[in-house]
Amino acid sequence: xxxxxxxxxxxxxxxxxxxxxxxxxxxxxxxxxxxxxxxxxxxxxxxxxxxxxxxxxxxxxxxxxxxxxxxxxxxxxxxxxxxxxxxxxxxxxxxxxxxxxxxxxxxxxxxxxxxxxxxxxxxxxxxxxxxxxxxxxxxxxxxxxxxxxx
Numbered sequence: 004x005x006x007x008x009x010x011x012x013x014x015x016x017x018x019x020x021x022x023x024x025x026x027x028x029x030x031x032x033x034x035x036x037x038x039x040x041x042x043x044x045x046x047x048x049x050x051x052x053x054x055x056x057x058x059x060x061x062x063x064x065x066x067x068x069x070x071x072x073x074x075x076x077x078x079x080x081x082x083x084x085x086x087x088x089x090x091x092x093x094x095x096x097x098x099x100x101x102x103x104x105x106x107x108x109x110x111x112x113x114x115x116x117x118x119x120x121x122x123x124x125x126x127x128x129x130x131x132x133x134x135x136x137x138x139x140x141x142x143x144x145x146x147x148x149x150x151x152x153x
Contacts, residue, residue: 009067010149013060017142020056023049024138027131038124046127047114053134054079054111057104060145061086067152083108091151095144103137106130 027049033042061082065072073081086092087101096104110130114122 027134
C-alpha cells in the first residue's frame with residue numbers, strides 16, 4: 004500500500020473518530036432530566052466504537068507494514084498489546100491513554116458479547132467523557148506516525 008492511500012484511509016478513520024467525539028460531547032450535554040432511556044445505549048455504542056476505530060487503524064498499519072493481522076479468540080487483546088509495544092506508539096502512548104484503550108477494549112467486549120441494550124448511564128458516563136481527549140491524543144499519534152513513514 005502506498006503512503007498516499009494509507010494516509011487517506013487513516014485520515015478517514017480519524018475523521019470518523021472526531022465525529023464520534025462530537026457526538027459524545029453532545030450526548031454528555033443532555034441534562035439528566037432530559038436524558039432519554041436510549042441515551043445510555045447510544046453512549047455505550049460510542050464507547051465501543053472507540054475500540055473499533057483503533058482496531059481499524061491498526062488493520063491499516065498491519066497492511067501497510069505487511070504484518071499478519073492477529074487471528075483467534077485473543078486477537079483483540081493482541082492487537083492492543085502490539086500497538087502499545089510498537090515503535091513510535093510505545094513512546095507516544097501515555098500510561099493514561101494506554102489504560103483508557105484497555106478500558107475501551109474491555110467495554111467493547113462486554114457490549115458486543117453481552118446485552119448491549121441493557122445499559123445504565125453510570126456504566127457509560129466516565130468512558131464517554133474521556134472520548135474527546137482520547138480522540139485528540141490518538142489523532143496526533145497516528146498523524147505523527149504517518150509523517151514518520153518514508
